[in-house]
Amino acid sequence: MKHTLSVMVENNPGVLARVAGLFSRRGFNIDSLAVGRTENPRVSRMTIVVEGDDTTLEQVNKQLHKLVDVIKISDLTKDAYVDRELVMIKVFAEPSERAEIMQLVDIFRARIVDVGPKTLTIEVTGNEGKIDAFELSLRSFGIKELVRTGKIAMLRGYKTSTKNNNYKEEEVS
Amino acid sequence: MQSNVTKKVLRSRKGNVRKRKKETSEAQLSGAEILLRSLVDEGVETIFGYPGGQALPIYDALYDSKINHILCRHEQGAAHAADGYARATGRPGVCLATSGPGATNLVTGIANAFMDSVPMVAITGQVPQSLLGRDSFQEADITGITLPITKHSYLVRDTSELAQTVKEAIYIATTGRPGPVLIDLPKDVSSSLAEYRRADKMNLPGYRPVLDADPVQVQEAARAIIQSRRPVIYAGGGVVISGAHEELLRIAELLMAPVCNTLLGLGGFPGDHPLSLGMVGMHGTKYANFAISECDLLIAVGARFDDRVTGNVETFAPEARIIHIDIDPAEIGKNVRVDIPVVGDVKRVLGQLLEILKPGLAEAWRDKILAWKKEYPLTYCEKDCLKPQAIIREICRQTEGKARITTEVGQHQMWTAHYYTFTKPRSFITSGGLGTMGYGLPAAIGVQVGCPDELVFDIAGDGSIQMNIQELCTAVNYELPVNVAILNNGYLGMVRQWQEFFYNRRYSHSELLNPDFIKLAEAYGAEGIRVKRPAELAPAIEQAINSSKPVMLDFIVDREENVLPMVPPGGALNKMLE
Numbered sequence: 001m002k003h004t005l006s007v008m009v010e011n012n013p014g015v016l017a018r019v020a021g022l023f024s025r026r027g028f029n030i031d032s033l034a035v036g037r038t039e040n041p042r043v044s045r046m047t048i049v050v051e052g053d054d055t056t057l058e059q060v061n062k063q064l065h066k067l068v069d070v071i072k073i074s075d076l077t078k079d080a081y082v083d084r085e086l087v088m089i090k091v092f093a094e095p096s097e098r099a100e101i102m103q104l105v106d107i108f109r110a111r112i113v114d115v116g117p118k119t120l121t122i123e124v125t126g127n128e129g130k131i132d133a134f135e136l137s138l139r140s141f142g143i144k145e146l147v148r149t150g151k152i153a154m155l156r157g158y159k160t161s162t163k164n165n166n167y168k169e170e171e172v173s
Numbered sequence: 174m175q176s177n178v179t180k181k182v183l184r185s186r187k188g189n190v191r192k193r194k195k196e197t198s199e200a201q202l203s204g205a206e207i208l209l210r211s212l213v214d215e216g217v218e219t220i221f222g223y224p225g226g227q228a229l230p231i232y233d234a235l236y237d238s239k240i241n242h243i244l245c246r247h248e249q250g251a252a253h254a255a256d257g258y259a260r261a262t263g264r265p266g267v268c269l270a271t272s273g274p275g276a277t278n279l280v281t282g283i284a285n286a287f288m289d290s291v292p293m294v295a296i297t298g299q300v301p302q303s304l305l306g307r308d309s310f311q312e313a314d315i316t317g318i319t320l321p322i323t324k325h326s327y328l329v330r331d332t333s334e335l336a337q338t339v340k341e342a343i344y345i346a347t348t349g350r351p352g353p354v355l356i357d358l359p360k361d362v363s364s365s366l367a368e369y370r371r372a373d374k375m376n377l378p379g380y381r382p383v384l385d386a387d388p389v390q391v392q393e394a395a396r397a398i399i400q401s402r403r404p405v406i407y408a409g410g411g412v413v414i415s416g417a418h419e420e421l422l423r424i425a426e427l428l429m430a431p432v433c434n435t436l437l438g439l440g441g442f443p444g445d446h447p448l449s450l451g452m453v454g455m456h457g458t459k460y461a462n463f464a465i466s467e468c469d470l471l472i473a474v475g476a477r478f479d480d481r482v483t484g485n486v487e488t489f490a491p492e493a494r495i496i497h498i499d500i501d502p503a504e505i506g507k508n509v510r511v512d513i514p515v516v517g518d519v520k521r522v523l524g525q526l527l528e529i530l531k532p533g534l535a536e537a538w539r540d541k542i543l544a545w546k547k548e549y550p551l552t553y554c555e556k557d558c559l560k561p562q563a564i565i566r567e568i569c570r571q572t573e574g575k576a577r578i579t580t581e582v583g584q585h586q587m588w589t590a591h592y593y594t595f596t597k598p599r600s601f602i603t604s605g606g607l608g609t610m611g612y613g614l615p616a617a618i619g620v621q622v623g624c625p626d627e628l629v630f631d632i633a634g635d636g637s638i639q640m641n642i643q644e645l646c647t648a649v650n651y652e653l654p655v656n657v658a659i660l661n662n663g664y665l666g667m668v669r670q671w672q673e674f675f676y677n678r679r680y681s682h683s684e685l686l687n688p689d690f691i692k693l694a695e696a697y698g699a700e701g702i703r704v705k706r707p708a709e710l711a712p713a714i715e716q717a718i719n720s721s722k723p724v725m726l727d728f729i730v731d732r733e734e735n736v737l738p739m740v741p742p743g744g745a746l747n748k749m750l751e
Contacts (some may be wrong), residue, residue, distance in 0.1 A: 059507065066503055
């Protein structure tokens with residue numbers, strides 16, 4: 001099963017290498033990893049999508065906790081959360097096809113961010129399902145290039161995963 | 174050591190210069206001076222190291238520091254010496270090397286400390302920041318290289334951060350599950366000036382080791398223990414590290430539960446105690462392995478279910494519920510299923526348990542195990558040649574089991590585990606997890622520096638000893654009277670044994686041509702004693718113990734003796750070769 005982990009880390013040099021290295025040497029599979037600063041400039045947040053059974057997830061969680069730079073880990077999958085991914089797609093677009101493509105862009109609430117003589121560059125955000133569907137619908141025109149940011153996610157409602165609380169084991173079970 | 178006199182004169186002269194310099198620049202110190210001041214303020218007395226270009230500012234500051242610096246003959250030796258010092262004393266071991274090859278030579282030593290949870294701080298020189306990342310002379314990305322084998326690491330970017338870094342490094346290395354921490358120090362950071370302010374607070378929001386266990390888990394463990402009729406305690410290095418040996422002894426006696434040790438756990442429970450089963454696992458005693466295979470409750474204390482202990486995990490302790498007490502939550506359930514996890518400092522958890530436990534009902538079980546101990550003792554066949562086991566026994570007899578013993582890795586290490594009766598924690602110092610040949614001699618040096626009044630033996634093989642033999646010079650240089658007992662069979666004995674058992678006696682590259690160890694010892698300025706016959710054994714050991722010099726004993730032993738019993742790799746513990 002896929003889990004979306006929110007990992008708060010100290011914004012120190014090398015922290016990404018520590019996390020990435022841990023996943024590779026312990027043989028955990030990363031589906032996607034997105035990292036950026038939070039509202040606190042000393043803290044970065046990594047959103048890691050990892051595939052594995054409960055035992056694997058428990059080890060991922062515990063091993064991550066052993067990294068001194070890791071402040072907090074939450075498995076968002078256990079709660080209600082929203083996730084988004086930003087994708088840019090450069091699609092072949094002959095003048096005759098443009099109208100059809102623009103219609104699709106409208107339907108998916110995407111945006112055209114660049115127009116070239118033979119291509120359109122489209123940005124779309126959404127969850128994985130929506131993005132997959134959009135990609136599929138553009139495939140027939142010919143996708144020249146595609147880039148995805150990886151998933152970022154947040155808990156719904158008042159709750160956050162940013163606050164420091166004391167380390168407890170049960171965050172992933 | 175005539176040079177000491179001149180050095181002292183030079184030192185006082187240089188001290189004057191230094192004083193004048195300090196008056197002009199107020200409280201500004203160089204990064205190197207801040208480093209040493211911070212180490213002293215954290216209680217560090219000794220550093221094991223080796224100088225080089227990018228470490229020169231640090232070595233210059235060492236020249237008039239009160240820190241005792243031991244010059245090893247190879248950086249790996251310095252790392253192992255710091256490791257041995259830490260294991261013997263419980264205080265952090267500090268090693269120091271220059272950038273590039275100096276730093277990479279520390280790598281094996283750091284990995285060794287990491288695998289065996291040894292508190293160590295490794296300090297490396299680094300090229301100046303302006304040259305970082307340009308493949309400069311003697312540049313190596315040592316923080317990158319050591320990422321998977323350090324508990325944490327720092328590349329210090331600013332001299333003003335140094336005091337804080339040192340404090341944090343020592344704190345991280347010594348608390349929780351101990352481990353090595355690396356501080357990489359670019360030359361511009363160690364030579365520029367800053368004000369020294371002793372760091373007072375730690376700023377580590379992500380580092381909070383759990384020391385006190387959840388009382389609910391402790392209660393549950395106690396309930397399982399009280400219900401058990403056939404308990405076995407499986408005690409590892411964590412008992413030694415946390416100083417829980419007294420609590421362990423009280424619990425074992427209260428429950429009448431037999432105790433088996435891992436290699437690193439030896440000494441954590443008195444080996445001469447009736448409830449002691451000695452070592453468990455691949456080269457464990459028969460009775461220890463039988464006990465694991467038949468117990469109904471396994472109480473793992475500060476141990477990590479290494480494959481050398483469990484053999485095949487499917488057949489490991491098949492009838493038992495498992496309680497796992499460990500400070501590192503990541504060890505719980507890593508290798509075997511655990512029924513009752515208790516995360517906390519072993520000493521505290523055992524203390525908590527002692528408050529609620531009642532005397533055990535394992536009398537019948539204890540008697541069964543005592544009978545096994547009588548029926549299946551460790552044995553070897555006495556012949557009219559030097560038996561390696563007999564040598565260990567004799568060293569044990571003459572030192573009354575009270576010496577500090579280090580080993581290299583291989584057959585001699587297992588025989589030491591079998592035939593030396595360790596009764597005190599921190600008396601057996603050996604490379605368990607990484608299995609580093611060449612560990613024992615430099616570790617013995619570190620042990621002797623940490624415990625100057627104690628008798629130190631490195632029990633070695635003729636293969637292993639040659640991996641860091643240069644450190645004999647360090648021992649001579651600092652007048653450290655370590656004794657090296659080489660069990661010389663002219664083979665890489667453990668490799669040969671595996672080739673005999675599992676590769677049709679095809680002894681591929683395991684036979685060794687050796688130097689004359691006596692002449693070698695003498696060339697270094699140590700004493701050499703060769704022993705060929707059983708009758709010479711006792712007097713030779715006596716001579717070594719009484720000598721004030723480092724002594725190298727070259728025991729010419731039965732060449733094809735095997736370490737038995739043995740569980741083949743991945744096998745079941747109760748199916749042993751003998």
